[in-house]
Amino acid sequence: MNELGMEHYMEFSPQKMAEGSNEADGESKKQGFTFSATPTLEDIRESMCRFRDERNWGQYHTPRNVLLALVGEVGELAELFQWRGEVKEGLVDFSARDKERVGEEMSDILIYLVMLADRCRIDLPKAITEKMNLNALKYPRDKVKGDSRKYNEYPS
Numbered sequence: 403m404n405e406l407g408m409e410h411y412m413e414f415s416p417q418k419m420a421e422g423s424n425e426a427d428g429e430s431k432k433q434g435f436t437f438s439a440t441p442t443l444e445d446i447r448e449s450m451c452r453f454r455d456e457r458n459w460g461q462y463h464t465p466r467n468v469l470l471a472l473v474g475e476v477g478e479l480a481e482l483f484q485w486r487g488e489v490k491e492g493l494v495d496f497s498a499r500d501k502e503r504v505g506e507e508m509s510d511i512l513i514y515l516v517m518l519a520d521r522c523r524i525d526l527p528k529a530i531t532e533k534m535n536l537n538a539l540k541y542p543r544d545k546v547k548g549d550s551r552k553y554n555e556y557p558s
Contacts, residue, residue, distance in 0.1 A: 433491075443526055446516050454517075465521045472514035479507035 441449070454460050482504050483489055493501045519526040540553040549556075 443516060447520050450513055450517055463517060463521060465518060468514055468518045468521055472511060472518060475507060475510040475514055479511060
């Protein structure tokens with residue numbers, strides 16, 4: 403049990419997440435999909451910093467500029483989904499090239515997000531763990547399972 407008396411929130415610890423043992427991962431594994439173990443977010447951050455520094459671009463990478471670039475990349479990803487209606491999981495109706503482009507835009511988004519975290523000095527893996535724990539408190543699985551309402555719409 404944790405300090406809140408709720409043991410199931412511990413499933414979002416960095417160790418458990420690294421081991422892939424949380425329940426959220428179970429659904430993806432049943433469907434035959436998991437992420438590669440590497441690169442880690444720290445590997446991506448180091449690589450991105452090296453790339454930036456080799457080009458002397460750090461002077462342009464203020465938090466505001468990086469955020470605006472991130473938003474632009476999200477727009478580019480959205481364009482790939484625009485006018486397609488509902489899209490099936492796995493992008494089965496996308497051409498190979500369109501699916502590749504989705505991966506490219508998602509990569510750009512992740513790179514800019516990691517860059518923004520670096521510039522803001524936010525430890526992203528720690529922040530993710532903390533946010534998942536907050537979400538678990540706001541959305542206790544026994545209370546919300548199968549229900550898509552927002553946390554403040556559930557009876558107390």
